[in-house]
Amino acid sequence: MTSPVPRDLWHAALADDPDALATQTPGWLDAMCSVRPYRDVSRLYEWQDGRRLVLPLVRSRLTTAARAEELGWPLDWGIGGPVAPGGPVTRAEAATVFADLARRPGAAAYLRPSPLTDEVWRAAAPGHVRRYPRITQIADLSGGYATVWSERFTSNTRRNVRKAERAGIGVEVGNDPRLVREFDRLYRMSVDRWAAQEGTSRPRARWRMWRKDPRRKFAAVARHLGDACQIWLAHHQGRAVAGIITMRQGEHAKYWRGAMDKTHAAATGAPTLLQALAIEAACAQGCRYYHMGDSRPDTPVTRFKQRMGGRLHHTEGWWIDPRPDTAPTGPGRHEEAAA
Template sequence: MSAPAPTDGVQVRTPVPDHEWYETLAEAGPDVLPSQTPGWRSAVCAHGWRDATRLYLWPDGTRLLVPLVRSAAGSVAEYASWPEGWGVGGVLGAPDALTPDRARTVLRDLASLPADRVYLRPSPTSTAIWDALVPPGTRRNPRMAQILPLDGGFDHVWRHRFRGTLRSAVRRAERAGLTVEHDGSGRLLPEFDRLFELSLDRWDRQSDQPAGEVRRRVRAKNPLSKFTAVADHLGPHCRVWLARHGGQAAAAVVALYQGPYVVYWQGAMDKDRAAPTYAAPYLLHLVIEDACAHGARALHMGDTYPGTSVTRFKTAFGPDEYHTAGYWIPGAGVGRRAPVQDEREDMRTS
């Protein structure tokens, strides 16, 4: 179905058939994340949202696709690419397709949607374009993305990216008697979720918020049904890595795979078992080693904030840091919703 064209003869199609989405992914080349695929869209929609993806077509044949969903409940619609906690949506197209003029066209169209607000979370590499062009009234939601290049293979990453403290931790873990398995069928998700519950308790105790507040908020954004939906719709592209000690689960990582990229999506641990055995850094080091063995170009380590324990854990692996953002763009129904809360407390891992 077609939507009203923004300007300059640009056509807008919504919803977007999967075959056109895949054609756009092919044009984008290898720089596509798991969260920019139709499978991810389906997982988001299985979690209470409706598909509202938009495809922009210029007269010269250029096209840009914005993965987008619409809230399924409430009197005032909310659009997001993607909802917070669901990673990068942003804008997809051929490598040179996103120009300032085309970005303005996309922003005008998103701001015209019948919504109080539209959330756009673009790729970290395009932040400069959006920072310069977002309309007045936009709320910038700052993020720091950490991406570990895997150029040169695992030996290079081990020697030149990993910090000495991390290499020491891995060596100690190798002597700790850990056993590790990974699976892409969803079979290990219940064990991951039990570790996630323990992590929730720990994060809640560490917070200066009222007791139970962090647990409630983080769990609301990350229920087991969310993990299950991603595993169901991404299939073998979603893998759970699990480390055990003495037969008991100690730490787990959920990793996502798309082309030359691996995403460290979720992590959790039983600190009483994981800390003495260094299970958490050891497990992520194995994910990285496996990614290198399969020719991956980079490991995306997700969003974080400077100075947090999560950031320090990830920094030991030697990633590059990108200061990026998501954008709450005022929509046509602006003014009827309470201000967006700071999401800093919700960005946690193992």
């Protein structure tokens, strides 16, 4: 095991893993470390048969290694988990990762693998790990945009897209600082609206937003991911009324954050149009999936994603407490196949 992972090996692993996400890239880690006091403690696992796994991890720079959590990723930074070139993670490999993280010194480690590999991690999880249940939504893009439009969008979704087109909604896409500022303005308006809906005071909601999603976080992701990160803004009558941020890695597109000026956007269908255009672009780029992020059961946001084709996936994050008696052993891919 090597830590941190050499960047050339990490990029090579990404190029050979069709299931890798934008949130498993060095750019995502670098954005995180530029916003919060984290350092790169990623791990490269190598077996004698040549098999490699890259596990993205960070640790706080403000805590000693003997007392620090290692996180893949922090809860507000989404999905991490191993990058697996040449084929998906096997149960034996997942067990090795669990065992290795249990042997590290310090506080617990946290691991949030891709929902598309969840069954393997559930099967490999030892009894001492703590489960952190999550629900995420993913849209299947197989068949292309025409299929998604006719078979996976609901009639209500198609109607709202047409409404936005009739309303003359204009859309711009990019990731320059001006778009970051405009999106942040809409996001702050959304935070105030969410606070009112939840019965939370506006100052408290803004403080939580400052901790979780400050403007510098949006700017850092746009800067470090480059063209893989796109900010979509919908304009109506000269005003930006809705926005989303999407990312792409290989065959996987991801909707990351969304915001709107509800007073001016709600009746125009602009939020639905932005999602439809982002999905259309993902299909044109050859993506198989459009990841729509974590959701709470039976909420308006969850139902909106379902109308866009987002299927519910019940998945897990894993807290792994230190266990010095746990040995990080396990067969490589070829050894497991022989067994």
